[in-house]
Amino acid sequence: MAFAFLIVDDDPDVLKAAALALSGPLARVDVATSPDGIEALAAGRDAVLLDMNFALGARSGEAGLGVLAQLKSAEPELAIVLMTTFGGVSLAVEALKKGAEDFILKPWRNDALEIAMTKAAQATRARRAEAGLTLDEIERRAIARALLASGGNMTKAAAMLGLTRPALYRRLERHGL
Amino acid sequence: MAFAFLIVDDDPDVLKAAALALSGPLARVDVATSPDGIEALAAGRDAVLLDMNFALGARSGEAGLGVLAQLKSAEPELAIVLMTTFGGVSLAVEALKKGAEDFILKPWRNDALEIAMTKAAQATRARRAEAGLTLDEIERRAIARALLASGGNMTKAAAMLGLTRPALYRRLERHGL
DNA sequence: CTAGAAGCGTCCGTTTTCGGACACTGCATG
DNA sequence: CATGCAGTGTCCGAAAACGGACGCTTCTAG
Structure with a gap:
């Protein structure tokens, strides 16, 4: 620091x-x-x-x-x-x-x-x-942010990220969220 | 403005x-x-x-x-x-x-x-x-940035992003870069 | 109570992506 | 010139992601 x-x-x-x-x-x-x-x-x-x-x-x-x-x-x-x-x-x-x-x-x-x-x-x-962030890390952050911004609404978060809802589920699992 | x-x-x-x-x-x-x-x-x-x-x-x-x-x-x-x-x-x-x-x-x-x-x-x-950015757009920017930072070296850019080289090629094409 | 809307989680046949491997090019070094 | 290293672009069988559809749960309004 x-x-x-x-x-x-x-x-x-x-x-x-x-x-x-x-x-x-x-x-x-x-x-x-x-x-x-x-x-x-x-x-x-x-x-x-x-x-x-x-x-x-x-x-x-x-x-x-x-x-x-x-x-x-x-x-x-x-x-x-x-x-x-x-x-x-x-x-x-x-x-x-x-x-x-x-x-x-x-x-x-x-x-x-x-x-x-x-x-x-x-x-x-x-x-x-x-x-220095990896694409995976960038994606993880973006997903976490979108999920927070939508108040946990999967449908809205998926739309916000330009994903289909199943795709969002897959990525959540992949990132352990 | x-x-x-x-x-x-x-x-x-x-x-x-x-x-x-x-x-x-x-x-x-x-x-x-x-x-x-x-x-x-x-x-x-x-x-x-x-x-x-x-x-x-x-x-x-x-x-x-x-x-x-x-x-x-x-x-x-x-x-x-x-x-x-x-x-x-x-x-x-x-x-x-x-x-x-x-x-x-x-x-x-x-x-x-x-x-x-x-x-x-x-x-x-x-x-x-x-x-408000879509995952695709976020990815596109990250890739463009990495490519710039590595001076166009595909191998380094791929490593920086945590991708294999073929994966980087595929994404470049997908994003039209 | 009931109809409709909105959201959720999962299934599965199709499509895309994955990445190790290969052949090629340029280029510095001995 | 020969050797080796670093980088490039492409191929292909295996693996993963895709997304439309389905059945389910809330919740709100008439």
């Missing part, structure tokens, strides 16, 4: 503050001042906190969005939380559309940062777990 | 402020000052913003957590964002464990609130879409 975070920002003070806020018995934190070779740095992490503006004075967030896209394409399950000082809603929306897990404005509240990163890490774990 | 929000707080000023922040061409907002009959009020919403403390002076957040549990059990797909003034990390963690989608501290930043609620609404939509 211990999470591994990576923080990327060109300002050492920001890195120090964020690392302090996130460090704890349940979290390992590493930092980087540049997004160079970020795929390798991010390997094995549960979440990445990424600054949007690296070039001094840059405010468009383009740099961060580029790194976001690059990292997401290398490892789609990994949650990436973006942070910026110059946060407009439109920029945030664009970031979320590109796959960012969350969006934090500097200066942040430590509570909020910790919550966001914890949620992000949990999302990563969940996606990784799902990605 | 227009979202419907419900805001529940006993303070009318808070309701007004939150409604103003969230209103827009893409969002319909309704408010309530009490969580009574919340299941009915929440029907058809994409996300609910819920205060944690209703009794005057109450700070434990117990009230909000109770309503959260009640609402979650009635409609598990619905995203619920909790808000409180007296936010400790432990309370936030507890809330998230009980199924809250996010956790906002009062006073909030309008940007952050809008982002949080938009993300929550998207999460609701995604879960609802998934809940």
Whole structure:
């Protein structure tokens, strides 16, 4: 249950503050001042906190969005939380559309940062777990969910899953449900 | 793409402020000052913003957590964002464990609130879409994902899915992939 | 009480799927 | 060049899944 975070920002003070806020018995934190070779740095992490503006004075967030896209394409399950000082809603929306897990404005509240990163890490774990599932396990879960959603009504559950009722019975038995 | 929000707080000023922040061409907002009959009020919403403390002076957040549990059990797909003034990390963690989608501290930043609620609404939509999927469609997606993850290597993809290779071929053909 | 509707669990002849095996291709290594 | 490893696509007898139909139990309404 211990999470591994990576923080990327060109300002050492920001890195120090964020690392302090996130460090704890349940979290390992590493930092980087540049997004160079970020795929390798991010390997094995549960979440990445990424600054949007690296070039001094840059405010468009383009740099961060580029790194976001690059990292997401290398490892789609990994949650990436973006942070910026110059946060407009439109920029945030664009970031979320590109796959960012969350969006934090500097200066942040430590509570909020910790919550966001914890949620992000949990999302990563969940996606990784799902990605490794066997077809049988996926089917079992879907069936269990449908059965729950229909309140135990076999006919409705079968229809919901696109099965005939006998087929649902067979699968229930096969999965031991 | 227009979202419907419900805001529940006993303070009318808070309701007004939150409604103003969230209103827009893409969002319909309704408010309530009490969580009574919340299941009915929440029907058809994409996300609910819920205060944690209703009794005057109450700070434990117990009230909000109770309503959260009640609402979650009635409609598990619905995203619920909790808000409180007296936010400790432990309370936030507890809330998230009980199924809250996010956790906002009062006073909030309008940007952050809008982002949080938009993300929550998207999460609701995604879960609802998934809940209605047929077994065939679920299988098709899982296969497509595995094939992508293995870089097109049939043997690896089959192993990942817990299938024999011929079985994977049959399913590919059946799904037209 | 009775008719109808809705749901349940099972049967069985037909259809589909299963997976081990086989032959083939590409490709790196000695 | 030869060897071996990894991957691909297909075949076929055995095995499993398919789904329409049947008889049964509730439950609701007239």
